[in-house]
Amino acid sequence: MLDGIDRKILKALQRDGRLSQLELADEIGLSPTPCARRVKKLEAEGYIRGYTALIDEEKLGFGFSIFVSVRLDKQVDERLVTFEESVARYQEVVDCWLMTGGFDYLLRIAVSDLHEFERFLTRKLTKIEGVASIESSIPLRRVKESVARLM
Numbered sequence: 411m412l413d414g415i416d417r418k419i420l421k422a423l424q425r426d427g428r429l430s431q432l433e434l435a436d437e438i439g440l441s442p443t444p445c446a447r448r449v450k451k452l453e454a455e456g457y458i459r460g461y462t463a464l465i466d467e468e469k470l471g472f473g474f475s476i477f478v479s480v481r482l483d484k485q486v487d488e489r490l491v492t493f494e495e496s497v498a499r500y501q502e503v504v505d506c507w508l509m510t511g512g513f514d515y516l517l518r519i520a521v522s523d524l525h526e527f528e529r530f531l532t533r534k535l536t537k538i539e540g541v542a543s544i545e546s547s548i549p550l551r552r553v554k555e556s557v558a559r560l561m
Contacts, residue, residue: 412457415440417560419448420457424557427461464557467504472520476527478535479513481543489540490514496538502530513545 412420418438422429429437435445452458467473482489490508497503497517505518521527527546535544 416448416452416457419445419452420560423449423458423461424560467520471522474521474523474527475549476519476521477547477549478517478519478531479509479545479547480515480517480535480541481512482514482540483542484540485514492539493541496534500530500534502526502534 415438419434422434422437431442431446431449434449435442438445440448449458467475480493482493493515494506494508497506497515502519502521503517504520505516507516508514509516519527519530521530531544531546535541
């Protein structure tokens with residue numbers, strides 16, 4: 411179970427994963443050695459899965475996001491595996507969720523423009539065996555962004 415200090419560590423690292431052990435310890439009010447031990451424990455227990463940089467997709471030329479809901483013709487293991495293996499290879503797919511409800515999958519696609527999305531849709535996504543229907547939604551703006559919920 412996490413205590414208040416563990417939560418402070420997670421919050422600080424979520425805000426800035428590049429904090430040195432000394433900076434982190436200073437920020438949460440703990441000496442460096444116990445702080446480092448706690449971080450190692452949080453990593454070992456899987457609370458901290460890794461460290462990464464948050465990349466601005468728009469600056470890289472991929473500022474156009476589309477949410478795509480996909481329904482498969484059958485919800486059997488073979489179809490699920492085929493679909494998941496296919497989308498895992500497509501760099502345009504940045505998020506993919508298996509869903510409940512009217513659609514089987516929800517994807518977030520990041521592309522440069524509508525033309526690139528059309529090419530992705532017609533040359534890749536619709537070619538996956540078992541795809542029965544696709545519905546696309548274009549977001550107008552992001553209202554909230556978080557890396558993970560902590561509390």
